[in-house]
Amino acid sequence: MELLGLYNYWVFVALLMIGFYAVIAKSNLVKKLIGLSIFQAAVFLLYISMDKVEGGTAPIIQAGVVDQVYSNPLPQVLILTAIVVGISTTALGLAIVVRIKEAYGTIEEHEVSAMDREA
Amino acid sequence: MNLLAQLPALQIVVPMLTAPLVAFLRLPTLSWAATTAASAMAFAIAVALTRAVLGGAGVEYAMGGWPAPFGIALAIDQFSVLMLLIVTGSSTMALLVGKASLEREIETSRQPLFYAGWLLVMAGLSGIVVTGDAFNIFVFMEISSLATYMLVAGGPDRRALTSVFKYLIMGTVGATFYLIGIGLVYMMTGTLNLADMETRIGEVTDLKPILVAAGFVTIGLALKAAVFPLHAWLPNAYTYAPHAVTAFIAACSTKVALYVLLRFDFLVFQGNLEQHDLQFAGFLIPLALLGILMGSLAATFERNLKRLLAYSSVAQIGYILLGAGCVSLLGLTSGIVHMFNHALAKGALFLAVACLGMGLSRLRVSDLAGIGRQMPWTMGAFVLAGLSLVGIPGTAGFVSKWYLILAALEQGPLGLLMIGAIVIGSLLAVVYLWRIVEVAYFGTPDPAAPALSEAPVPMLALTWVAALANLYFGLSPTLPVELATGAARSLLAHVL
Numbered sequence: 141m142e143l144l145g146l147y148n149y150w151v152f153v154a155l156l157m158i159g160f161y162a163v164i165a166k167s168n169l170v171k172k173l174i175g176l177s178i179f180q181a182a183v184f185l186l187y188i189s190m191d192k193v194e195g196g197t198a199p200i201i202q203a204g205v206v207d208q209v210y211s212n213p214l215p216q217v218l219i220l221t222a223i224v225v226g227i228s229t230t231a232l233g234l235a236i237v238v239r240i241k242e243a244y245g246t247i248e249e250h251e252v253s254a255m256d257r258e259a
Numbered sequence: 260m261n262l263l264a265q266l267p268a269l270q271i272v273v274p275m276l277t278a279p280l281v282a283f284l285r286l287p288t289l290s291w292a293a294t295t296a297a298s299a300m301a302f303a304i305a306v307a308l309t310r311a312v313l314g315g316a317g318v319e320y321a322m323g324g325w326p327a328p329f330g331i332a333l334a335i336d337q338f339s340v341l342m343l344l345i346v347t348g349s350s351t352m353a354l355l356v357g358k359a360s361l362e363r364e365i366e367t368s369r370q371p372l373f374y375a376g377w378l379l380v381m382a383g384l385s386g387i388v389v390t391g392d393a394f395n396i397f398v399f400m401e402i403s404s405l406a407t408y409m410l411v412a413g414g415p416d417r418r419a420l421t422s423v424f425k426y427l428i429m430g431t432v433g434a435t436f437y438l439i440g441i442g443l444v445y446m447m448t449g450t451l452n453l454a455d456m457e458t459r460i461g462e463v464t465d466l467k468p469i470l471v472a473a474g475f476v477t478i479g480l481a482l483k484a485a486v487f488p489l490h491a492w493l494p495n496a497y498t499y500a501p502h503a504v505t506a507f508i509a510a511c512s513t514k515v516a517l518y519v520l521l522r523f524d525f526l527v528f529q530g531n532l533e534q535h536d537l538q539f540a541g542f543l544i545p546l547a548l549l550g551i552l553m554g555s556l557a558a559t560f561e562r563n564l565k566r567l568l569a570y571s572s573v574a575q576i577g578y579i580l581l582g583a584g585c586v587s588l589l590g591l592t593s594g595i596v597h598m599f600n601h602a603l604a605k606g607a608l609f610l611a612v613a614c615l616g617m618g619l620s621r622l623r624v625s626d627l628a629g630i631g632r633q634m635p636w637t638m639g640a641f642v643l644a645g646l647s648l649v650g651i652p653g654t655a656g657f658v659s660k661w662y663l664i665l666a667a668l669e670q671g672p673l674g675l676l677m678i679g680a681i682v683i684g685s686l687l688a689v690v691y692l693w694r695i696v697e698v699a700y701f702g703t704p705d706p707a708a709p710a711l712s713e714a715p716v717p718m719l720a721l722t723w724v725a726a727l728a729n730l731y732f733g734l735s736p737t738l739p740v741e742l743a744t745g746a747a748r749s750l751l752a753h754v755l
Binding site for chain 1: 431
């Protein structure tokens with residue numbers, strides 16, 4: 141049961157591997173970037189999982205409420221930053237793919253590298 | 260509240276705030292001037308910080324007045340100032356020398372944005388170096404990486420785009436691995452402050468997640484540092500980037516990743532994981548040896564001048580890691596001094612390449628036929644920096660290789676193997692640099708090719724300053740050696 145109880149982490153590992161597989165195995169550059177996004181999203185899940193405290197609520201201090209258990213807000217703040225980083229990376233990656241399409245006329249990696257070898 | 264106390268923050272703030280201003284300047288020359296001024300100011304701040312920590316005491320700075328470990332702390336020691344000198348110095352030199360070269364390679368309308376990106380790279384790299392917070396390092400790493408991708412993609416050849424895509428994929432995977440690693444450490448310790456982590460890991464009972472974290476952090480940073488065999492992104496990124504950009508990033512970006520790697524492995528993990536030093540050495544020394552041999556070999560057979568120098572960088576990262584892998588005072592000192600000396604040598608070589616690029620449109624080794632007579636000053640600087648790369652006595656490269664061999668001698672039989680690799684690597688360096696010298700001085704130029712003239716005088720003069728710095732720090736290596744020894748001593752706090 142203990143293994144199943146850690147299902148958040150299993151999902152993290154599975155997503156990480158799916159994303160990593162796409163980054164390595166796919167030849168289409170956009171699919172590679174999709175894989176990279178999944179890869180990063182998996183890590184967001186790792187951070188979000190670790191901040192959950194059993195029975196904890198949103199960390200807002202209220203008057204009159206004492207001994208309340210709060211979830212840790214810090215990982216969420218960290219991951220907000222990491223999401224911004226992820227978006228910037230994807231945006232820049234897509235911009236580069238657009239320029240590769242303009243310069244080579246294709247976004248298939250093997251075709252691009254074949255054209256590079258000829259040059 | 261005096262200005263001196265604010266210097267650690269200003270080191271990041273100056274380039275970071277100048278970047279958006281530069282982006283809005285419409286005049287390319289003005290944006291170049293603003294960028295260079297900010298870069299020179301950052302260098303001056305680095306020099307002031309160096310003077311402050313030369314005695315041995317570090318400088319602490321609490322961002323926004325929040326004390327560590329709750330706020331973000333900036334921590335400056337002798338290791339960080341050495342890196343700051345490399346980052347800001349190479350940026351300033353590359354900007355000063357590269358102005359004419361960049362004007363040719365980057366479209367006029369895009370130059371202000373390009374220079375804004377340049378400042379972000381510098382802000383990011385300086386940020387990584389000064390911060391004492393693990394997550395902050397990740398953010399600065401991504402700022403500098405994203406801006407570096409933009410600079411590299413500015414290269415005139417379309418292959419710059421494919422190489423930068425590869426760099427983006429591998430760089431992001433490396434940064435994400437690092438993020439997983441610090442996530443695991445945070446999970447177990449609840450802190451992100453490096454100094455706090457160091458002590459809090461000691462209270463952790465189950466060390467397995469920390470071991471996994473050490474693996475993720477080391478691999479992720481090794482990817483960023485282009486440690487063999489994770490160097491696949493480096494050769495093409497260096498080759499197709501604009502010449503001045505290559506001179507800048509080849510001098511500092513991989514070394515900043517190595518800096519973080521050393522700080523994590525020696526300060527955070529060393530004291531807390533059993534036999535971490537043996538695992539570190541056992542994992543990285545073979546990679547370092549292979550990197551030296553394979554990098555040098557690849558450079559020996561390479562036909563493109565810039566890619567040749569890039570493969571040589573892969574080998575030089577091997578030397579730095581080999582020194583660090585000794586896990587001894589001499590070893591770490593040699594590795595850290597080599598970071599400085601390699602930045603001097605490779606920076607000067609790529610600046611000379613930028614000068615060559617003023618006359619030549621293609622930079623294959625065979626294109627250099629007879630260039631030694633047509634551009635004697637450029638090639639003179641190239642040869643001088645090349646001698647430093649090989650490690651001829653009297654040049655900076657000799658100092659670090661000498662320390663490295665002394666460190667290897669302490670290691671017994673394994674040390675002989677290391678010395679073998681160092682000697683073979685240096686001999687191969689002679690071979691690949693001689694190939695260039697031979698073509699440049701003894702080759703006959705293609706009679707159909709137009710006659711070449713020397714690069715502009717200011718460009719040449721500054722390239723010579725960079726080349727002569729190799730001679731200066733070869734004859735009087737006190738400053739880098741003193742800083743590196745202090746850095747090595749603080750890194751080894753858990754070993755000695």
